[in-house]
Amino acid sequence: MEKKPYMKPTIVRHTPGGVLNKFGRPPQTVPMRRIEGFDVSELAGEYGSPLFVLSVRELKRKYRELDRTFRTRYPDFQLAYSYKTNYLKSVCSILHQEGAWAEVVSGFEYDIAADLGVPGGRIIFNGPYKTRGELKRAFENGSIVNIDNYDEMQVIEDLAEEFGRTLDVGLRINMDLNDPPWHKFGFNYESGQAFEAVRRATSGGKLNVVGLHMHTGTYVDDLTIYSRGAQGMIDFYRLIRDNFGVRLKYWDLGGGFASMNTLHWAYLPAEQTTPTVDQYADAICSVLLAADLGGEEPPKLFIEPGRAIVDDPFYLITSVAAQKRLPNGRRAVVLDTGMNMISSVQWYRYQFQSAQDSGTTVEDTTVYGALCMNIDVINHSLSLPPVRRGELLVIPRVGAYNLSQSWQFIYLRPAVIAIDDGRVHVIKRAETREYVQQFEQVPEDYSLPREPADGAAS
Amino acid sequence: MAVKFTNDVTLSKSGFLFDHASGQTYTLNPTGQFIFRLLEQGEESERVLPQIVAEFNVSESTARKDLDDFLRQLHELGITE
């Protein structure tokens, strides 16, 4: 007689709200067996687990939606992709093919863009620490430079002297928009610092202020931050135009748009709280376009999103290393990857699914990462069907900041593949130990003998 | 040794378990139901394992580990003594 298919026996206690969670949604039991038509277990079989997977189609869709939405409202518009969010070369290159400029915050990032072939004039150089050499190169290449502080202004004035010409610069400003306000970058508007900075920049005769830049936060889901920020930008522009004769070529509202991941402290899921691209564009463009600039054409508008473009198109395939019962009866699962690869678990309540059809009974589970560290918890409460060692899970929306902020710790970092129109490209190979240790050397004095001494282990 | 149930419990055909004393409810998957029915009939816990292996497509070692886990869970949930 044919035996019945086996599933690990489970009993799940119903919580007071029944099996519905507090959002009234049934727990996630739908397995995610495929990513864009590719079988998850085949991908893991071929490229290993854990494995990052990029959907190129989703990446392009995100970019195009943002670009189109802003461009139809504000004709002189340009998106500059925030490199720090994910500077895998293929990701940046695809976005440049789509028309993005580069927004970089260090010489390292600047070099990535330049090496990919991005023309200097399409690179925006921000960031609180730029060396003299990096600034020099940026001006020589015609890049846009936004000044963060007086020390940097001084260096740029020296460069202007060296070049024997005035240099076009932007100024980074900040406003009291959020709570707590982001005061780290640039010069503060409300306290008059920004006004002073423009006075200082224009009075030296070496700098020409042509841009204003403001980045107000990240995962900003309060639209009024953008509309108030845009209004502040207009007011400030009028002020410096009237006082110092400044003529802006651009204003740049930075990045900060939210993705579809839900924050730990959020009561509602992101689907209900993250504004649409239309709403972000309206909040910014309607204010800027209504500005009375006395007949002057509104300056070019830049935005520098990162998270909103690359978070959603990336998936992380991971497998179950072990299952255990905690002393309080809760089920726990240990994964083959940890928070060193998805450090955004500090902010995000990642929701994820099994890649197998493991039955419809789910149980509230604590999901641990693979690091031998107590803090490595990927999800404190996830509804998961019974899973066994080796079974695969898929964590969606892992593209923002995780890869660029990942750190090599205890394990080697996994490969990254891109799925594009039925094809798979490896865009980053898995690390090897040789790669990780390539710059290390053990001086002769500290070397161990290779051959065991006579009578070893005796 | 036969497993002793703490309270009066009823398991429905669909795997819905009701604890009459506490009012607490649970869901068991098919394998869980299979084991539960045997225990309910007074089957000794040591005799459950071979019946799982006979009924389902599973190795003895996996079934043993899962059964231990399941029995411990029943105990931790206060369903068995």
Ligand SMILES: Cc1ncc(COP(=O)(O)O)c(C=O)c1O
């Ligand atoms: C200057 C600047 N622009 C853009 C961004 C991108 O932000 P986000 O990923 O929230 O869109 C950042 C991120 O910190 C930034 O510092």
